[in-house]
Amino acid sequence: MALEVVKFSYLSEFVNLPILRISDNKRIGKLVDLAATTMQVYPRVTGLLVRTHRSKPPIYIPWSNVKRMVFKEHIAVEYPAVGADQQAKAAENEILICKTFLDKQIISTEGYKIVRVNDLQLLIEDKAKESTNLWVVHIDIGFKGILRRIGILRPVNSAFRWVTDRDIKDEFVSWKYVQPTATSSVYASVQLKTDASKLSEIHPADLADILEDLGTDERIALIESLDNFTAAQTLQEMQFKNRLQIVESMEPVRLAPIINEMQMDEAVDLLDACDIQKRQAVYAVLTPEKVTELKELSTLSVYSVGSIMNTDFVSAKPIETAGTVVKRIIVECEKSEMYRYAYVLDEDERLLGVVSLRNLLISDANMLIADIMIEQAISVQIDTRIRRVARLFFKYNFEAIPVVDDDDKLQGIVSFRDALASVYPEIKEEDSV
Amino acid sequence: MNFVKRMKENSALRQLLIFMSILGPGIITGSVDNDAGGITTYSVAGAVYGYRLLWTLIPSFIALLAVQEMNARMGIVTGKGLADLIRESFGVRITFYIFIFLLVADVGNTATEFAGVAGSMNIFGVSKYISVPLAAVAVWVLVLKGNYRFAEKVFLLFSVFLLSYVVSAIIAGPDWAVIGTALVTPTVQFDREYITTVLGIVGTTVAPWMQFYMQSAVIEKGLKISDYKYTLWDVVLGCIATIVVAFFIVVACAATLHVNGIKINEASDAAMALQPLAGALAGQLFAFGLFVASIFSAAILPLATAFYVCEAFGFEAGIDKKFSEAPQFYSLFTIIILIGAGIIMIPGAPLIAITIWTQVLNAILLPVVLVCMMIIVNNKEIMEEYTNNRLQNAIGWTTTVILILLSAFLLFSGVGVG
Numbered sequence: 013m014a015l016e017v018v019k020f021s022y023l024s025e026f027v028n029l030p031i032l033r034i035s036d037n038k039r040i041g042k043l044v045d046l047a048a049t050t051m052q053v054y055p056r057v058t059g060l061l062v063r064t065h066r067s068k069p070p071i072y073i074p075w076s077n078v079k080r081m082v083f084k085e086h087i088a089v090e091y092p093a094v095g096a097d098q099q100a101k102a103a104e105n106e107i108l109i110c111k112t113f114l115d116k117q118i119i120s121t122e123g124y125k126i127v128r129v130n131d132l133q134l135l136i137e138d139k140a141k142e143s144t145n146l147w148v149v150h151i152d153i154g155f156k157g158i159l160r161r162i163g164i165l166r167p168v169n170s171a172f173r174w175v176t177d178r179d180i181k182d183e184f185v186s187w188k189y190v191q192p193t194a195t196s197s198v199y200a201s202v203q204l205k206t207d208a209s210k211l212s213e214i215h216p217a218d219l220a221d222i223l224e225d226l227g228t229d230e231r232i233a234l235i236e237s238l239d240n241f242t243a244a245q246t247l248q249e250m251q252f253k254n255r256l257q258i259v260e261s262m263e264p265v266r267l268a269p270i271i272n273e274m275q276m277d278e279a280v281d282l283l284d285a286c287d288i289q290k291r292q293a294v295y296a297v298l299t300p301e302k303v304t305e306l307k308e309l310s311t312l313s314v315y316s317v318g319s320i321m322n323t324d325f326v327s328a329k330p331i332e333t334a335g336t337v338v339k340r341i342i343v344e345c346e347k348s349e350m351y352r353y354a355y356v357l358d359e360d361e362r363l364l365g366v367v368s369l370r371n372l373l374i375s376d377a378n379m380l381i382a383d384i385m386i387e388q389a390i391s392v393q394i395d396t397r398i399r400r401v402a403r404l405f406f407k408y409n410f411e412a413i414p415v416v417d418d419d420d421k422l423q424g425i426v427s428f429r430d431a432l433a434s435v436y437p438e439i440k441e442e443d444s445v
Numbered sequence: 446m447n448f449v450k451r452m453k454e455n456s457a458l459r460q461l462l463i464f465m466s467i468l469g470p471g472i473i474t475g476s477v478d479n480d481a482g483g484i485t486t487y488s489v490a491g492a493v494y495g496y497r498l499l500w501t502l503i504p505s506f507i508a509l510l511a512v513q514e515m516n517a518r519m520g521i522v523t524g525k526g527l528a529d530l531i532r533e534s535f536g537v538r539i540t541f542y543i544f545i546f547l548l549v550a551d552v553g554n555t556a557t558e559f560a561g562v563a564g565s566m567n568i569f570g571v572s573k574y575i576s577v578p579l580a581a582v583a584v585w586v587l588v589l590k591g592n593y594r595f596a597e598k599v600f601l602l603f604s605v606f607l608l609s610y611v612v613s614a615i616i617a618g619p620d621w622a623v624i625g626t627a628l629v630t631p632t633v634q635f636d637r638e639y640i641t642t643v644l645g646i647v648g649t650t651v652a653p654w655m656q657f658y659m660q661s662a663v664i665e666k667g668l669k670i671s672d673y674k675y676t677l678w679d680v681v682l683g684c685i686a687t688i689v690v691a692f693f694i695v696v697a698c699a700a701t702l703h704v705n706g707i708k709i710n711e712a713s714d715a716a717m718a719l720q721p722l723a724g725a726l727a728g729q730l731f732a733f734g735l736f737v738a739s740i741f742s743a744a745i746l747p748l749a750t751a752f753y754v755c756e757a758f759g760f761e762a763g764i765d766k767k768f769s770e771a772p773q774f775y776s777l778f779t780i781i782i783l784i785g786a787g788i789i790m791i792p793g794a795p796l797i798a799i800t801i802w803t804q805v806l807n808a809i810l811l812p813v814v815l816v817c818m819m820i821i822v823n824n825k826e827i828m829e830e831y832t833n834n835r836l837q838n839a840i841g842w843t844t845t846v847i848l849i850l851l852s853a854f855l856l857f858s859g860v861g862v863g
Contacts, residue, residue: 115533115540117759128759130537153759161537228524253667257524260669287671 022152023132024161025084027110031062032088034079040091044070045110048148054187057134057146058106060089081144109148112192117226118151121210122189124218126225130157133184151190154183193230216242220249223258231258236266244273247282256285264290268297276323277430280309317401318394320434321415321424328354328381330364335377341369352411353425356385361421363414365389391416394423401426402435470662471513471676474655475683478509479607479690480742481561481712482554483649484735485800487691488715490642491698492707496627499695501643503628505650506688511840512815513680515822515833516656520663521670522831527660527814528757530821540757543817546810548781551654551750553803555785558746560796561739563789564713568732573789581786584744585779589764606737607690609730614693617723619700637855641801644851648808650687651844654746656814657753670831697723697731710797747785751777808852815845 029043041064048055060078061070073089080088113129120127131152137145152160159165159180172180191210211219211234219238223231223246235243235258247255247270259267259282271279271294283291283306295303305323326344328337337354345351354372356365365385375384391414392401404413405428412425490498516527523530532540562580563573668676698715701707701722709715712735720728748764751774755762760773768775788794819841823832833841 115536117529125761128532130759155758158537158541158758162541226524227529228522231524251667257667257669260671 019136020149021083021134021136022157022160023109023114023134023148024157026087026134029084030086031060031073031091032086033091034088035090037088040064040089041071043087045108046146047072047106048109049106051105054135055107055109055148057109057148060087061108075146078144107192112194113151117193117230118185119191119193119211119222120153120185120189121191121214122185124214124222126193126222127151127153127185129153130155131160149187150184151187152183153185154181156180156182193226194233211238212242216245217249219246224250224254228257228261232261235270236262240269240273243270248274248278252281252285255282259286260290264293264297268294272298272302276305276309276424277320280306280319316395317392317398317415317426317431318423320398320430321394321426322430323424325412325414325422325425326351326354327361327422328356328367330356330358330380330382330385332381333377334372334375334379334381334384337367337381338372338377341372353414354381355389355414355422355425356381357422363389363391363416363420363422366414389414391422392426393418398431398434402431405431469679470517470659470666470668471679471681471683472686473683474513474659474662475685475687476607477658477742477745478650478652478655478683478687479738480554480558480649480746481564481735481739482557482652482800482803483691484561484694484738485557485712486642486645486649486804487694488698488702488712489709490646491695492702492709492715492718494639494642495699495703496624496696497632498642498646499624499627499692499699500629500631501646502650502688502692502695505647505691506684507840508647508844509651509687510681510684511837511844512651512656512818513659513684514677515818515837515841516659517663517668517676517680518673518831519818519822519828520660521668521673521676522828524664526664526753526756527657527818528753530827531814531817532757534821534824534827535817539817543810543813544754544757546806546813547653548750548754550803550806550810551746552781552784553799553806554652554654555743555746555750555781556788556799557803558739558743559786559789560800561712561735562743564711565716565732565736565739567713568716568728577786577789580740580743581782584740584747585782588744588748588778589775607686607734609734610690610693610697613719613723613727613731613734614697614700616727617697617700617719619696624696640851640854644808644848644855645804646691647848647851648804648811650691651811653807653810653814654749654753656818658745658749661749661752697727711800743782743785747778747781750781751775805855808848808855812845812849812852815841815848819845 023046026043026046030039031041031043032038033040041062043060044063045061046057047059047061049058058075060073060075062073063070073091077090078087079090082088109132113132115129117126117128119125129151132148133150133152135147135149137147156165156169159168169180172178189210214222219242223234226234231254235246238246247258250258271283274282283294286294295306298306309318309321309323324344326337326341328340341351341354352369354367354369355363356367358364365387366389367381367385371384390404390408390410392404394415394417396415401413404410410428412427413431414422415424415426417423519525519527519530525533528540528544531543559577559580563577566576567573663676697719698709702709702715702718705722707718709718713732716728716732716735718728719731752762754760754777755771755774758773761771762774763771766774788799789796819833819838821827822841823838825832
C-alpha cells in the first residue's frame with residue numbers, strides 16, 4: 013500500500029474524503045465514519061463507513077480492502093470486495109468512532125472531569141509494505157481541534173505565532189485515560205455496553221460529580237456499567253433529586269441489586285420518594301426479608317428516629333472475646349459505616365450494653381465482652397422524636413445511639429450525622445447545592 | 446403531624462405543594478425576559494404606534510409558550526443543555542458560528558442592560574459615570590463572590606416591582622375600550638420602521654439566549670418527566686407574566702406619550718416623559734422597574750453567555766469552580782461585563798445604534814436557533830417518545846418561518862429605527 017509518510021493524522025482529515033474504486037479510480041462515495049475494534053489497548057481502525065447515495069444508509073468496507081491512501085486527497089479501495097472469505101460486514105463489537113466520540117463528552121479519568129471531543133489523533137503505523145494500521149491514540153480537546161474542524165487552523169495559528177512567537181498549544185487526552193459516555197456500534201440496533209473499567213479507580217464522590225454533569229442517557233448507561241456496589245456508593249453521593257431521576261428511569265431488574273447494596277436508610281429514603289409502581293417493581297425483585305425490612309422502615313412517621321435509623325450495625329454476645337468482635341468489625345466495616353460501637357445483645361436480641369471500638373482495641377484480645385462493655389447503654393425508642401435524639405447527642409457526645417423497640421430489642425442505630433441532618437435540613441440543603 | 450397527614454391525603458393540596466416545589470425555571474425566565482432591551486422596545490412601540498401594536502403580543506405569547514415548552518421538554522428528557530445538544534447534533538462548525546454571533550449579540554445585550562441602569566439612575570439624579578461602574582462591580586462581586594442561588598431568589602422577589610408598570614399604566618388613565626379592540630385587531634403596515642418594531646417585539650420577547658437559559662434552569666432543578674405537567678404550568682405562568690408586563694408598558698407609554706406626540710428612543714426617556722403627564726410617581730415607578738430589570742439581567746446575561754459558550758466548546762464552567770479550573774469561563778464572564786459597561790461609559794456612545802444592531806443580531810440568530818431546536822426536538826434518537834406533536838410542530842415552524850421572512854425583509858430593506 014502506498015502512502016505518503018505521515019506519522020500522525022486527525023480524524024477530521026479523514027472524514028468526508030472521497031472513496032475511489034481502485035480498478036478504475038471512479039468515485040463511489042465519501043467517508044462518513046470509521047469503525048474500530050477496542051480489543052487492544054488502543055482502538056484499531058477495522059473498517060470504513062462510506063455513503064454512496066444520499067438517501068441510502070452507508071455501506072461498510074473492511075479496512076483490508078483499502079489499497080491506497082493519499083493524504084487529504086482520497087482513499088482507494090477494492091470494491092466490491094473480492095473473495096468470499098473476506099469479511100464484508102462489521103463485527104458486532106466494533107464501535108463507530110465519529111458517532112461515539114466526535115463532539116460528544118468523554119470522561120478523562122486522569123483529571124476526573126468531563127471534556128468535549130473536538131478531534132481524534134490517529135497514529136499511522138506502516139508495518140510492512142502491504143499493511144498499514146490506523147490507531148486512535150489521543151483525543152483532542154483543545155481549541156486547536158475546533159479550529160482544525162472548522163478549517164481555519166492554519167491562518168489562525170499563523171496569526172497567533174506572529175503575535176506570540178509560538179504555536180497554539182495542543183490539548184490531548186491519551187486514550188489510556190478516556191472513558192466514553194456512550195458507545196454506538198455499526199449496527200444501530202445493537203447498544204454496546206459501555207466498558208467502565210477505567211472508572212474503577214475513581215472515588216464514588218468524584219464519580220457522582222462527573223455523573224451530575226452528564227445527560228440523562230449517559231448517566232444511566234454509566235451507572236448500569238458499574239458494579240452494583242460502586243453504583244450504590246456513587247448514587248449515595250449524588251444530589252437527591254439527581255438520584256431520584258436516575259432511579260426513575262432505570263429498569264427495576266437492574267435497579268434492585270443496586271438498592272440492595274445501599275445503606276438501609278438511604279435505600280428507604282430513595283424508595284419512599286419513588287412512585288408506587290416503581291417501588292412495587294423493585295420489591296418484586298428483592299428478597300422477601302429485605303423487602304420486610306425496607307417496608308418496616310418506610311412506614312414510620314417522618315418525625316421519629318425510626319425514619320432515619322440505620323439497620324446496619326455490629327452486634328456481639330457477652331460471652332465472646334474482644335478479639336473475635338474486632339475481627340467481625342473488620343469484616344463488617346467493608347460495607348457498613350457504623351463500626352464505632354459493637355452492641356451487646358442477649359439471646360432475644362435485647363440490648364445489654366455497648367462497647368466502643370476504642371475499648372475493644374485497648375483491651376486484651378482474650379477479655380470477655382461482658383467484662384469490658386458499658387451496661388445500661390443510652391438508647392432511644394423507635395418512635396422518639398428526632399429533636400430529642402439530637403439533644404442526647406449534644407449531651408453525651410456519642411457518635412451513634414442504639415434504637416430499640418417496645419420490647420427493648422435492638423432495631424437499629426442512628427448516627428450523629430443523620431440526626432444533625434434531620435434537625436437542620438438547611439445544612440443538608442446547602443450541602444447538596 | 447396530623448396536618449401533614451391531611452395534606453398528603455388531600456390530592457388537590459398535594460398537587461399544589463408539588464407545583465410550588467418545582468416552580469421556578471419558567472417564572473424566572475419570564476422575569477429575565479423583561480430586561481432593559483425589552484422595556485425599551487415596548488416603550489418605543491407604545492410611544493410611536495400607540496395601541497396599534499398591542500395585537501403582536503398575542504402571537505408573541507403563543508410563540509414564547511411553544512418555544513419555552515420545547516426547551517423545558519428537551520431539558521427534562523435529555524438532561525442536556527441546548528448548547529450541548531446543538532454541538533452534538535450539528536457538529537462544531539455550525540456551533541462555532543452560532544456562538545460567535547450569540548457572544549457578540551449578548552455583549553450588545555449586556556450593554557443595553559447597563560444603559561438601562563444608567564438611564565434609570567439618571568432619573569434619580571445619579572450620573573452614569575457613578576451608577577454604571579458601581580453596578581458592574583456589584584454584579585461581578587455578587588455573582589462570583591456571593592451566593593448566586595440566594596441572589597437569584599432576591600432578584601425574583603424584586604421582579605414583583607415589575608408590577609410597578611401596571612400601576613404606571615393605570616395612573617396614566619388609558620381608554621380600556623380602545624385597548625380591548627386594539628388587542629384583537631391586527632394592523633399591518635409594510636414600512637421598514639413598522640416591521641423593525643414588530644420584529645423587535647417578537648425578538649425581545651423570544652430572545653435567543655432565553656432558550657439556553659430556560660433549558661439549563663430546568664436541568665438545574667433536576668426535573669423528571671413525571672414533573673412535566675407541573676413544569677408546563679410553570680412555563681405558562683412565566684409567559685403570562687412576561688406578556689402582562691409587556692402589555693402594561695405599551696399601554697402606559699401609548700396612553701401618555703403617543704397621545705401627546707412625544708417621541709422617545711430609550712426606556713429612560715419614557716420614564717422622564719411620563720413624569721409631567723402622569724405624575725412624578727408614575728415616572729419614578731417606571732424608572733425603578735427599569736433599574737431592577739436591568740441589574741437583574743446584567744447579572745444573568747454575562748453569566749449565562751459565558752456558561753453556554755464554555756458548554757458548547759467543552760471548557761469547564763460554573764461558579765463553583767476555581768479560576769485555575771475554568772479560566773475561559775471566568776475570563777469570558779469578566780470581559781462581557783467590562784465591554785458591556787465600558788461601552789456605556791464612553792461619552793456620547795451611540796446607544797441607539799447599539800440597541801438596534803443588537804436587536805438585528807438577535808433577530809437573525811433567533812430563527813437559526815429555532816431551526817436547530819425544531820430538528821433536535823423531532824429527533825427520535827434524542828427525544829424518544831417525547832418528540833413534538835403536530836400542533837407543536839405547526840406553531841414552531843410557523844414562528845420560525847414568519848421570523849425568517851421578517852428578518853429577511855428587514856435585512857434587505859436596510860436597518861430601520863428601533
